[in-house]
Amino acid sequence: MGQVNDDLVVEAGDVHWLRADVALAAAARRQAAQLARGLCFSEDRVARVELCVTEMATNLLKHAHDGSLALRVVRTDGRAAVECLSLDNGPGIDDLHRALLDGTSTAGSLGIGMGAIGRLADVSGVHSLHGRGTVVQARFWTDGQVPAPRPVEAGGLTRPISGERMCGDTWSVRTANGHGPDALLLMMCDGLGHGPLAARAAERAGSAFRESTRTSPADVLQDVHQNLRGTRGAAVAIALVDVAARRVRLSGVGNVTALVATADTRHGLLSMPGIVGVQMPRPRTFEAAFPPGAALVMHTDGLSGRWKPADFPGLFAQAPVVAAAQILNQAAVRRDDAGVVVAAYRQR
Structure with a gap:
């Protein structure tokens, strides 16, 4: 690791x-x-x-x-x-x-x-x-000073199932060394089930993502898979936002929705069937263009995948956390864990 x-x-x-x-x-x-x-x-x-x-x-x-x-x-x-x-x-x-x-x-x-x-x-x-x-x-x-903006800003939000304090969904974002100074790696994870055992799987996935020194989405996914052995497993997707190439590359296993959205279009990125940490197929990597003004959205099955960017006018001009919160607000299944992470490529 x-x-x-x-x-x-x-x-x-x-x-x-x-x-x-x-x-x-x-x-x-x-x-x-x-x-x-x-x-x-x-x-x-x-x-x-x-x-x-x-x-x-x-x-x-x-x-x-x-x-x-x-x-x-x-x-x-x-x-x-x-x-x-x-x-x-x-x-x-x-x-x-x-x-x-x-x-x-x-x-x-x-x-x-x-x-x-x-x-x-x-x-x-x-x-x-x-x-x-x-x-x-x-x-x-803490100091009242706002950090300088990045070309790609990221943020997200999770919410536990009704009646639980612990959420089985989590997300994380880190830099991707070797792909330029602005490249980012994102993880979206849905621990199987709900409550403490799902949260434990999600926490383990987050640790593996943070500790991995690799930057290929498929390789990072393998690291997460190894660290989740002995847990109930999870659905996990890893995405590389390569700003220099203006591309997104994603490897995912399980029911995590990932798409590149503009104001009125969405391009889906597939995940493979399986359970990370339990029975994971050989990871495959899918790609999509990521031009300025686009946003990568990743969310768990606690949200309906039927939402359309055109239903949210002006959303992706907002901070990613606002976009994530509004998608969760409008598309979440009310009785399930829910998690969303958004990475937005700002126009310059």
Whole structure:
């Protein structure tokens, strides 16, 4: 397996999901403050995080038919941030520009408006679908400084099956040495079943992916297969985003959906039947073009594979985590583990 790989870009981590109910605002403030203080935020910045999640919670309770908050710590390039995501299945936002104006509020919310989320947070984003729902993102870095953007940005989100705290789905992203400075390797994993045993398989897959020093998707998949022996196994897909060649190469086994999407097209990348760690066929590698403006989307079978990019106007202009959250929000099977990771190639 080689030495521990220091090229990790970002990974799933633990996500704290809070459903929309009358206690949401208080619970969100407590959880967000705990995460922020765990990263040694100043009390002033802790208060900013608390104010932000309070506005998110208030908006959910007043406007959404169904919704939740996802709170987590994001670690990337040796830095850390608290991230707050609001997902709802409400009516959407008719006038997004007006809603984002600082100080604007609707239907008797706190009065600071969604625009204040952008003012309070170091990074923010929003994507809304009329009559279907909205995703709002706010991220607070420990030092308040936003990292320089990469040509290909990646992010994702997981959610456990209803009634479980541990998720059997996970994802991870690391650099791919030898394929240029901007190349990335992505893993999407679905541990078989649900609960602690599925989560254990997913954790083992993540460890193998991080520790592997190889960069061929088929070779990395073999490393994951070896490390999953003795577990219940998993569906796993490994993708290489080769920016210099403008290609994506993918090797997968099991039911993981992978596709290259543009604003109105999708090109699927196949996975082979089998179970990684149990009975895996000889890996095959499939390729697709990856031009600027495209996004690689990988997700588990906790989401329907029937969604179409044209149903999500403007989605891939958003940060990858916002895109991942909206796909999960709209396409997830409500009673299953779900995981999505997105890598977006920005136009320059």
